């Protein structure tokens with residue numbers, strides 16, 4: 001066993017973890033990843049790289065993770081089951097581990113009809129829960145999903161996502177339980193705007209004892225404008241932006257929109273931090289990565305080495 | 306049943322552009338029920354084609370026929386005897402019917418007049434919806450009679466995904482989330498505790514992924 005990655009170390013040592021999301025470019029430009037990485041340096045414990053998010057083609061998560069790793073980050077490789085079957089997924093898990101990319105986040109992925117290739121064939125050979133189980137079996141039992149033995153096991157830290165705001169609400173904690181029993185050790189949630197609902201979900205999570213089996217990081221997204229708030233509320237499936245926040249964003253003059261978004265963001269962080277069982281935050285500043293340092297500093301979270 | 310849609314009229318006209326005499330063949334089974342390729346639709350399409358071609362100054366002869374079952378060689382073969390003098394056969398059966406007719410009518414162009422869509426049910430008059438993808442290893446016993454393969458946009462076996470909202474699939478407002486339906490039924494029958502079991506990865510080799518499929522009943526062969 002080699003030493004655990006930074007994210008795992010922070011979480012297992014009881015620290016309040018801060019992770020941030022980095023969207024790769026729509027081109028073969030490594031500099032844009034380095035630039036985004038530059039904003040985050042010293043402010044986060046790990047950086048997630050999305051996997052063709054919203055089914056729009058971008059630089060691969062694996063390549064972007066490697067660039068970030070070379071910059072000294074502990075990257076989180078997001079893997080959706082939309083575009084790859086179990087053969088490709090397992091192959092990428094081995095590849096990631098070989099490159100020293102330790103954190104793997106397993107998710108379903110947005111349906112391709114949302115993206116820029118709606119005519120693409122989707123895969124969905126396994127689902128996200130099955131991917132978690134497959135990754136755990138590879139690491140702990142040294143076996144592929146097909147049963148064959150693995151020569152050198154991948155040393156990975158497995159995570160999953162959960163959306164407390166999707167329906168049916170009462171199944172959201174039990175579904176997380178499934179993912180955790182499949183092998184997820186950290187959880188990054190959908191962006192939290194409706195803190196009351198998130199707190200109710202966390203209560204169900206605690207009732208099932210899940211906060212003791214996995215580290216739960218609350219998703220945080222700073223809003224830039226009332227337009228963005230409205231868009232997320234109305235057009236992004238599974239997103240819950242309460243009316244009062246949309247109104248609050250709209251109530252200030254245009255030049256103060258970002259300030260107001262930041263204020264809401266910091267209040268949200270303060271409130272989710274106070275909820276028992278929340279082990280960290282995951283900042284998803286969509287195409288606004290440069291704001292992450294202000295969020296971390298504003299929230300009074302320690303600066304990362 | 307197999308549900309199909311008629312191809313756009315212009316696409317059909319394009320396919321028969323060079324023809325002067327065609328046979329238009331319907332089927333009395335599924336496509337009659339879903340009002341895409343029965344005797345009624347044969348008559349309608351035939352007269353539309355004739356009118357359009359006549360208006361364009363290039364009349365076409367369209368003969369009409371509707372077979373009991375185009376996917377059954379017994380009926381498809383009966384066509385072969387009557388094909389003298391046709392430039393093409395335009396079939397408005399499902400893709401299976403078109404292919405069996407093509408096998409039967411060697412040497413003649415056989416054209417599809419429908420787009421075959423899915424295996425489904427009649428939800429209400431004039432509304433058909435997909436229910437099964439013929440995966441070859443039915444799991445309906447574990448999913449309260451609701452198919453996650455065909456009815457979940459991501460064929461998730463441990464659903465629902467994070468896009469399920471208000472009972473709708475993230476894909477479209479008019480498509481119910483299959484997993485919401487499954488959870489509702491688990492609840493109604495007091496079996497929600499079963500939700501905890503993790504469904505293992507599927508063996509897709511029984512599905513189309515295993516290559517074209519065939520079923521043989523030795524005892525029935527003549």
Ligand code: SF4
Pocket residue numbers: 436437438439440441442443444445452453454455
């Ligand atoms: S599980 Fe397979 S066989 Fe059963 S309804 Fe669904 S697709 Fe059809």
Ligand code: SF4
Pocket residue numbers: 456457458459460461464465466467468469470473474475476481482483484485
């Ligand atoms: S919303 Fe429901 S039906 Fe649609 S992809 Fe997600 S789980 Fe499947």
